[in-house]
Amino acid sequence: MALTRRQTLSILGGGAILAAGAGGYSVTRSPQTAYAAWEAAGGYTEPRMNALSHAILAPNPHNRQPWVVDLATPDEVTLHVDTDRLLPHTDPFGRQIVIGLGCFLETMRIAAAEAGHAVALELFPEGEDAAALDGRPVARARFSPAEGIAEPEMFAAIARRRSVKEPYDTSRPVPQTDLSALVGAGAAGTTIATTGETGRVEALRDLTARAFRIEFATPRTYKESVDLFRIGHREVDADPDGIDLIGPMFETLRRTRLFTREKALVVDSMPYRAGLDMVEANSVTGMAYVWQVTETNTRADQIAAGRDWMRIHLAATRLGIAVQPMSQVLQEFPEMAGPYAEAHAMLAPGGGTVQMLGRLGYGPEVGAAPRWPLEAKIRGV
Numbered sequence: 001m002a003l004t005r006r007q008t009l010s011i012l013g014g015g016a017i018l019a020a021g022a023g024g025y026s027v028t029r030s031p032q033t034a035y036a037a038w039e040a041a042g043g044y045t046e047p048r049m050n051a052l053s054h055a056i057l058a059p060n061p062h063n064r065q066p067w068v069v070d071l072a073t074p075d076e077v078t079l080h081v082d083t084d085r086l087l088p089h090t091d092p093f094g095r096q097i098v099i100g101l102g103c104f105l106e107t108m109r110i111a112a113a114e115a116g117h118a119v120a121l122e123l124f125p126e127g128e129d130a131a132a133l134d135g136r137p138v139a140r141a142r143f144s145p146a147e148g149i150a151e152p153e154m155f156a157a158i159a160r161r162r163s164v165k166e167p168y169d170t171s172r173p174v175p176q177t178d179l180s181a182l183v184g185a186g187a188a189g190t191t192i193a194t195t196g197e198t199g200r201v202e203a204l205r206d207l208t209a210r211a212f213r214i215e216f217a218t219p220r221t222y223k224e225s226v227d228l229f230r231i232g233h234r235e236v237d238a239d240p241d242g243i244d245l246i247g248p249m250f251e252t253l254r255r256t257r258l259f260t261r262e263k264a265l266v267v268d269s270m271p272y273r274a275g276l277d278m279v280e281a282n283s284v285t286g287m288a289y290v291w292q293v294t295e296t297n298t299r300a301d302q303i304a305a306g307r308d309w310m311r312i313h314l315a316a317t318r319l320g321i322a323v324q325p326m327s328q329v330l331q332e333f334p335e336m337a338g339p340y341a342e343a344h345a346m347l348a349p350g351g352g353t354v355q356m357l358g359r360l361g362y363g364p365e366v367g368a369a370p371r372w373p374l375e376a377k378i379r380g381v
Contacts, residue, residue, distance in 0.1 A: 029251060031233045034240035034370035041159060044374075047117050047143055048077050053374050054158050055108035058310060060100030061087055061327065062228055063369050065241050065377070067104050072380030077141040079105065081133045085241075089224045090215065090331050094133040095302055099355060101138050102306020106188070107158060108141065109307075110314075114155040118146035128299045139303070157314040162368065164322035167285045168361025174288040178319050179360075182290050185315035186308035190301075190355065193347070196288035203346065204326075208359070209283040211329035211339045216276050218335045226264050230370070240370035283326070286359030290316075290323075297353040305355035312358075322363035330354055 037056055044050040048071060060066060066085040070078040081094075081101060091097055109119045119141050126136040179194040186192045195201065215221045228242030232254040236244045245259075253259035264271040290312055294301040309325075316323045329336070329343045347354045 029233045031236040031240070031244075031246060031370060034236045034244075035368055037371035037373050038159065038368050040374065042111075047112065047115060048075075049374065049378075050115055051108045051112040051117070051119075051143075052077065052378075054111035054155075055104045056371055056374055056377060057158060057161070057368075058100070058103040058107040059161070059163055059313065059325070060103060061091060061096045062225065062243060063241050064097070064100070064228075065372055066097050067101060068377055068379060070380040071378060075143045077108070077143070078137050078380075079139045079141065080135060081138055083133060083135065086133060087224060089220045089333060090328075092332055093131055095297070095332065095355075096327055096330075097133060098138070098299055098302035099306040099309065102188075102303040102308075103310040104306070105139060105141065105303065106307035106310040110151055110154050110310075111158065112143060113146070113149045113151060116145060116147060116150075117143045118149055119143055123300050123303055130297075130299065153318055154311065154314045157317040161313055161317045162322075162366050163324055164363040164366050165282060165324050166322075166363045166366060167282055168287055168322060168359070168363045170285050170287065170361075172287065172362045174321060174360050174362075178321060179288060179290070181319060182312050182315055182321075182360075185311045186292075187311060188304040188307040190292040190294050190305050190308045191352070192290065192292055192308065192312065194288060194290045194360075200346075201286060201288065204289050204357075204359075205284045205286050207339055207342055207346070208286070208326040208329055208357070209280045211326070211331075211336065212279045212283060213276065214335055214339065215328045215331070216272070216279075218333070221331075221333060221335075223265060226261050229261050229264065231259065231261070236370050240372055244370050282324070283359070285361060286326075287361035289326075289357060289359055291347050291357040292355045293348045293352045294355055295352045297355075301353070302355065309356045309358075316360065320362070321360050323358050323360060326357045326359055330357060 041053045041057060044053055052069060064085040066082045068080045068082045086094060086097055112119045122140045125140050174196050179196055182194055183192045229245055230236045230239055230242050231245045232251050233246055236246055259271050263269055266272060292305050292308060294305060313323050329339045344354055
């Protein structure tokens with residue numbers, strides 16, 4: 001049986017939850033400021049700020065929000081990566097971080113177009129390093145007035161897009177017509193493919209579940225995620241990035257100290273086992289899959305992958321299809337080498353780099369992910 005996040009963590013609570021409730025403690029508190037960026041999107045008159053207010057809602061690895069923008073030059077946005085927000089163990093070359101920056105740029109471009117502005121991108125104008133990320137600009141984006149370039153359906157989906165990390169309805173297949181629509185959503189030049197075929201779906205369910213187990217079983221990669229746990233509304237408001245764990249169950253587990261980062265790191269502890277059971281249970285409910293391949297693996301390819309991934313995700317949102325990136329199997333740390341090779345043999349038999357893989361299906365409505373306010377990401381004003 002697939003478990004939701006709440007159901008999985010309920011295993012940990014037991015009688016302690018009843019005890020906490022008997023004391024009159026309120027566990028219904030929600031973050032007060034962590035979602036303000038979603039409400040503020042589109043509320044700026046300056047064209048760059050308006051577009052950026054949507055761009056910061058883009059998906060990104062571990063919700064690190066690794067973008068910093070400089071607005072010192074009129075009509076221009078210079079995008080940098082915040083090198084304090086990298087994932088050196090699960091993403092040692094920064095490939096997935098760059099994909100997240102591509103999602104940011106495409107969201108900014110769509111939002112700018114909706115307001116009547118074209119965006120011309122110059123990628124890595126001061127050079128790049130294929131093995132590491134540094135303080136050099138990732139992109140310079142020049143804004144200019146333009147008409148007839150808006151994509152209103154794509155734009156409307158930005159505020160509704162979610163990464164649905166819950167079980168999907170295994171009685172409901174994704175129609176082939178919708179899968180074809182996702183293949184046609186790209187515009188940045190990556191090769192997009194999908195499958196809903198039973199045998200391939202089962203193989204990908206198994207492969208992605210095994211990848212989760214490897215990430216959990218590798219101490220440094222698992223700790224990288226645990227260090228980013230934000231447990232309860234106070235932590236989420238204080239640091240609205242990372243992996244948010246909120247709601248009455250988590251508030252109670254935090255208060256009773258049944259669930260802490262320290263306890264989650266103990267292999268065979270209840271938090272460890274419950275977390276692994278949860279991600280495995282979710283993995284095996286994928287009803288279809290979408291992936292992207294690029295012939296080479298340059299930084300420009302990674303930006304293109306992010307731009308097209310954003311478009312795929314927005315197209316899925318319009319169609320009512322839930323999406324979860326299954327990035328573990330594409331991570332490039334040594335212990336993942338076996339599943340990484342399997343994924344490439346399965347999804348890119350002709351060669352190239354599989355940049356993104358996602359499971360598709362129909363899941364529950366979920367809330368937005370926390371975000372830092374736009375002003376926290378701006379320099380040069």
